[in-house]
Amino acid sequence: xxxxxxxxxxxxxxxxxxxxxxxxxxxxxxxxxxxxxxxxxxxxxxxxxxxxxxxxxxxxxxxxxxxxxxxxxxxxxxxxxxxxxxxxxxxxxxxxxxxxxxxxxxxxxxxxxxxxxxxxxxxxxxxxxxxxxxxxxxxxxxxxxxxxxxxxxxxxxxxxxxxxxxxxxxxxxxxxxxxxxxxxxxxxxxxxxxxxxxxxxxxxxxxxxxxxxxxxxxxxxxxxxxxxxxxxxxxxxxxxxxxxxxxxxxxxxxxxxxxxxxxxxxxxxxxxxxxxxxxxxxx
Amino acid sequence: xxxxxxxxxxxxxxxxxxxxxxxxxxxxxxxxxxxxxxxxxxxxxxxxxxxxxxxxxxxxxxxxxxxxxxxxxxxxxxxxxxxxxxxxxxxxxxxxxxxxxxxxxxxxxxxxxxxxxxxxxxxxxxxxxxxxxxxxxxxxxxxxxxxxxxxxxxx
Ligand SMILES: Cc1cc2nc3c(=O)[nH]c(=O)nc-3n(C[C@H](O)[C@H](O)[C@H](O)COP(=O)(O)OP(=O)(O)OC[C@H]3O[C@@H](n4cnc5c(N)ncnc54)[C@H](O)[C@@H]3O)c2cc1C
Ligand code: FES
Ligand code: FES
Numbered sequence: 250x251x252x253x254x255x256x257x258x259x260x261x262x263x264x265x266x267x268x269x270x271x272x273x274x275x276x277x278x279x280x281x282x283x284x285x286x287x288x289x290x291x292x293x294x295x296x297x298x299x300x301x302x303x304x305x306x307x308x309x310x311x312x313x314x315x316x317x318x319x320x321x322x323x324x325x326x327x328x329x330x331x332x333x334x335x336x337x338x339x340x341x342x343x344x345x346x347x348x349x350x351x352x353x354x355x356x357x358x359x360x361x362x363x364x365x366x367x368x369x370x371x372x373x374x375x376x377x378x379x380x381x382x383x384x385x386x387x388x389x390x391x392x393x394x395x396x397x398x399x400x401x402x403x404x405x406x407x408x409x410x411x412x413x414x415x416x417x418x419x420x421x422x423x424x425x426x427x428x429x430x431x432x433x434x435x436x437x438x439x440x441x442x443x444x445x446x447x448x449x450x451x452x453x454x455x456x457x458x459x460x461x462x463x464x465x466x467x468x469x470x471x472x473x474x475x476x477x478x479x480x481x482x483x484x485x486x487x488x489x490x491x492x493x494x495x496x497x498x499x500x501x502x503x504x505x506x507x508x509x510x511x512x513x514x515x516x517x518x519x520x521x522x523x524x525x526x527x528x529x530x531x532x
Numbered sequence: 533x534x535x536x537x538x539x540x541x542x543x544x545x546x547x548x549x550x551x552x553x554x555x556x557x558x559x560x561x562x563x564x565x566x567x568x569x570x571x572x573x574x575x576x577x578x579x580x581x582x583x584x585x586x587x588x589x590x591x592x593x594x595x596x597x598x599x600x601x602x603x604x605x606x607x608x609x610x611x612x613x614x615x616x617x618x619x620x621x622x623x624x625x626x627x628x629x630x631x632x633x634x635x636x637x638x639x640x641x642x643x644x645x646x647x648x649x650x651x652x653x654x655x656x657x658x659x660x661x662x663x664x665x666x667x668x669x670x671x672x673x674x675x676x677x678x679x680x681x682x683x684x685x686x687x
Contacts, residue, residue: 250555250574250593257535257552257598280599287594288576291555300552302599328588352664353645354579357588358595439577441663 252290259302263388263417266303270413271390273299279415280304281324284351284359285367309362309417312336317423320386323362323416327351330361339423342430342448346377349434351441362416365401368408370506371442373434375402375472378419379464380448381427385410386418393417405470425452426460433526435467435519437510443467444511445519449527451487458482463527468520469503477501478524487532496524537601541566542610550597556590557581559597560607568608568637572666579665582638583607589645591664608637611644619682620644629678631669639665643679652683 260266270277277299280286289295303309309324314335321330321343330336331347350356350364350373364374365385378385383398387410401409410416421427430450434443446466452459461482464474481495499521507513534549541564548563560569560583571593572580581593584606592605611618620640623629630636639662646653646661653661658676667675 250571251558252553252555254551254553256533257596259598280596283595283599284576287555287596290553291574291593300596304599352579353642353661354582354589354591354594354664355576357645358585358590 250291252287253293253296255296255298255300257300257302259305261305261307263303263306263308263415266301266306266415267388267390267413269299269301270415273301274412277301279366281363281366282326282358282360283363284355285363285369303415319421319423321361321419321421323386323418324360325362326357327359327361327364328353328356331356336421338428340381340421340427340430342377342427342432342450343381343421346373346432346434346446346448349373349432349436349441361419365419366408366410366416368402368406369442370405370470370472371437371444371446371467373432373443373446373466376443376446376448376464376466377432378421379472379474380430380450380462381421382424382462383422384420385416386420387411387414388417389414395420399474402472424450424460426450426462429453429531431527431530433523433530435523445516445523447520447523447527449524449531451482451528451531453487456486458485458487463524465500465520465524467506468500468516469505473503475499475503475524482528487528489529489532492525492528492532496521496528499524535598537597539597539600539602540604542606552596552598554597555593556583556585556595556597556600556605557592559600560592560605563597566607566609570634570637572634572638577664577666578635578638579642579662580635580638582641582665584641584644587648589642606641608640611640618644619685620647620679622685623678623681624675627674627678627681629670629674635665635667639667639675643682646679647683647686651687653679655680 278297313320327347435445450462485491570580572578
């Protein structure tokens with residue numbers, strides 16, 4: 250349980266951190282809360298020569314309640330997010346998912362930026378951020394860019410983040426569907442990671458669904474929104490019948506993970522069960 | 533190359549040179565010889581290494597000592613007030629909350645975080661709060677009772 254040797258850097262600005270990334274390139278790794286990276290280092294699944302600890306960068310912390318969005322600093326811990334009043338009000342699924350991650354100890358120190366950079370397909374954040382239509386703010390030497398969350402997750406532990414980029418924030422838009430949203434999870438009993446995590450966000454007008462967003466973690470190597478479910482719901486009234494119709498074939502056409510915790514067929518079935526749970530909670 | 537760290541543990545400041553790869557749990561156990569903090573797994577699962585960093589429960593096997601530089605640590609050795617046991621320690625004693633005792637320091641440090649944020653937890657909230665702490669022998673029943681004992685005493 251001893252990591253390989255590395256040099257430790259603790260920049261105090263994003264600019265310094267990016268300069269360190271540029272200098273050390275492939276041999277370096279960003280460290281935020283360490284709750285994915287330290288376990289990886291301990292098992293020597295990775296042995297970077299340079300660790301760049303971004304936890305001391307003030308501009309990457311804090312949750313800001315803006316007029317049209319809520320900006321979550323990349324270094325915000327799951328615990329801070331779970332207890333944030335603005336998120337509870339404008340995007341309850343975000344606070345709810347945060348409160349279900351791991352255990353107290355993990356929520357005290359693990360961060361949202363670290364989680365999405367790591368891009369574990371069984372992590373809780375992907376489903377929620379996809380349903381929320383979030384944006385990821387990335388900083389690089391030339392400035393910053395915002396990536397639509399739909400374009401961010403690229404597969405097992407893969408993202409659209411460039412090698413010399415750092416996630417500085419995640420933006421959650423204040424929309425009607427985010428205000429009416431929830432997250433449910435079928436946790437792997439030991440690790441608490443999601444065997445199925447389903448985030449659902451729905452807006453209504455005169456009782457009819459104007460926008461439905463239903464996304465999954467844990468089911469496929471790339472977290473996804475289920476457009477069949479969403480299309481089926483749109484224009485209907487959210488009730489037992491419309492939910493049953495929409496969730497009759499959840500995750501159709503998606504490549505589904507299979508492992509010793511849950512075989513493909515079981516996972517697909519449970520994705521349907523958890524989609525019904527999430528949607529029923531909003532009905 | 534070793535780097536300097538300054539970490540306050542149970543109220544006392546320690547200035548040491550450590551390798552950046554040293555885990556905080558080894559700093560506590562091997563540099564400071566505070567062996568009440570245990571190591572029960574290598575996957576960050578068991579919680580027996582739980583301490584407080586700046587007042588928050590942390591699995592000290594999942595953090596580098598350098599990450600704790602400038603911060604304040606409390607371990608199980610820092611819980612009692614002289615000869616007087618912390619109510620959680622007393623609770624585990626009174627309610628038979630341990631058999632071998634291996635998980636106990638971690639259980640107590642996690643329970644202290646639960647009670648700090650929720651002084652009157654329900655049984656379910658206690659069980660939920662202990663998700664990251666495993667006990668191989670007593671079972672959780674008496675551990676829950678021990679924490680309820682402490683909650684009552686601290687009220
Ligand atoms: C016991 C245990 C249980 C867990 N259970 C769950 C669970 O139920 N659900 C869940 O979703 N997660 C779970 N996790 C994972 C946890 O949420 C991690 O905290 C999170 O995945 C990583 O955040 P971090 O800040 O700790 O990242 P770190 O470990 O510091 O970094 C993770 C990766 O992201 C990179 N990185 C970090 N920050 C940035 C940044 N700002 N920009 C670019 N790259 C960056 C690092 O280089 C590294 O590759 C669990 C972890 C543990 C130890
Ligand atoms: S030793 Fe830290 S969680 Fe098991
Ligand atoms: S008392 Fe033995 S492991 Fe808990």
